[in-house]
Amino acid sequence: MLEKDIERILVTEQEIKDICKRLGKQITEDYKHVDKPILLGLLKGCVPFMSDLAKEIDLKIEIEYMDVSSYHGNITSSGDVKIRKDMNTSVAGRDILIAEDIVDTGKTIDTIIKLLKHRGAKSVEVVTLLDKPEGRIIPFEPKYVGVTIPKAFVLGYGLDYDELYRNLPYVGILKQEIYKK
Numbered sequence: 001m002l003e004k005d006i007e008r009i010l011v012t013e014q015e016i017k018d019i020c021k022r023l024g025k026q027i028t029e030d031y032k033h034v035d036k037p038i039l040l041g042l043l044k045g046c047v048p049f050m051s052d053l054a055k056e057i058d059l060k061i062e063i064e065y066m067d068v069s070s071y072h073g074n075i076t077s078s079g080d081v082k083i084r085k086d087m088n089t090s091v092a093g094r095d096i097l098i099a100e101d102i103v104d105t106g107k108t109i110d111t112i113i114k115l116l117k118h119r120g121a122k123s124v125e126v127v128t129l130l131d132k133p134e135g136r137i138i139p140f141e142p143k144y145v146g147v148t149i150p151k152a153f154v155l156g157y158g159l160d161y162d163e164l165y166r167n168l169p170y171v172g173i174l175k176q177e178i179y180k181k
């Protein structure tokens, strides 16, 4: 039923599985000497990716979630971001790996990195399933990237259009006529 709304598939289920395996292996290697890193998912888009990625990380990690929206993309005080859901633990002195579905303008990730550093995190890195570098407004290069995509609006596997299509098992592009409805 959902598939009839999709113009074309950009990243297949198999490609996503391979990405999670590759990134999980790399993260396992890079963090093997780090004490209990925190894998921090940004709601809601991170959920399928973070769940599959976490299973490929062969280390003791903690899992946390945040739901944050940025007003100015800049942290000078906590008043600059709206925290809809905060983490359940302190980040002071901790190594944080943020899991994102997509980095586009870079504003969201820039805001969260500044917030976590402001709170005393020891290190903050980013793993993203999709990277859309052509959309960047704030210069930023994620340490771990699943796949780089062109500047198009994509959905599925956590990414939504109007809160829908997050449950597609792949990443695709919506048919034009769906936007007009």
Ligand code: IMP
Residues within 6 Å of the ligand: 045, 100, 101, 102, 103, 104, 105, 106, 107, 108, 109, 152, 153, 154, 155, 159, 160, 161
């Ligand atoms: P940024 O702050 O512009 O880097 O965008 C990050 C957030 O915007 C992502 O976590 C998504 O929720 C949303 N986003 C950016 N590009 C897309 C897209 O192509 N489809 C769906 N959501 C997107």
